[in-house]
Amino acid sequence: MNKKYPLYKCDLGDLHRYLMGEDINDNDEIIICIGVNPSTANKEKLDPTLARLNNYCKLYREPNCKWVMFNLYSQRATNPDGLDNEIDNEKYKESIKTFKKFLSHRKTENTIILATWGCLIKKREYLLKCLxxxxxxxxxxxxxxxxxxxxxxxxxxxxxxxxxxxQEFNVKNYLDKFKTKNS
Known part of the structure; x- marks a missing residue:
């Protein structure tokens, strides 16, 4: 039986997924995972990336560890080479609005943001701007x-x-190291 994932926000055709995650309570430890873009996971099933995140939370963290997935860019693509060549500003604005709204309800002391985009961030110049x-x-x-x-x-x-x-991840140093001409 597939589990339902109650934290789920997408566009009308589910071509852009803005948020996916488990039901969260105030005392839960939260791992907010940031990837490049969504693949095939939806509100009823995980893809391989989210299955690994889910297993990590259940096997290696506190019993009340929950996860939420956001992405640098919300467009679904099983291969990041299929991402838009230029950013869709309307979709991106919805994505960052969703991220900010989610954070506005979270305590900083029990929330970790986990960077997991790998070298895929190099696929499109706008991904660094999204980060x-x-x-x-x-x-x-x-x-x-x-x-x-x-x-x-x-x-x-x-x-x-x-x-x-x-491991600790210094985002500011990372952005300084990889910044683009247009950042």
């Missing part, structure tokens, strides 16, 4: 990653071993 806006909305939160890739990006869930401890 900058997400970071500017969440500077007071603790940012972490599984580990860093050889190229200096936070490791994606797929292919990563479950970490005993998450």
């Amino acid at each position: 900058k806006n997400i970071y500017n909305s969440s500077k007071n939160y603790e940012w972490k990653c599984i580990r860093m890739t050889k190229g200096g990006h936070p490791k994606h869930w797929i292919g990563a071993k479950y970490p005993d401890e998450l």
Whole structure:
């Protein structure tokens, strides 16, 4: 039987997913995972990336650890090469509005933001701009990653071993290192 995921927001055709996650209570530890873009997960089933996040929360964290998934860009694509060549500003504004609204109801002390986009962030120049806006909305939160890739990006869930401890992730330094001409 598939579990329902009550935190779910998408556009009318479910071509853009803005938010997906478990039911959350005030005392839960929350891991907000930030990936590049949604793949096939929906309110009734997980894709491989979210299955790994779910397993990590259940097996390696506190019993009351819950997860929520946001992405740098909300467009669904099983391959990030299929992302829009130019940002869809209307969809992006809805995405960042959803992120800010979710954070407005969260305590910083029991919430971790987990960076997991890997080198996929290099697929489109606008993804760094999306990250900058997400970071500017969440500077007071603790940012972490599984580990860093050889190229200096936070490791994606797929292919990563479950970490005993998450590593600190300095988003400001990362943005400074990889900023684009138009940032």
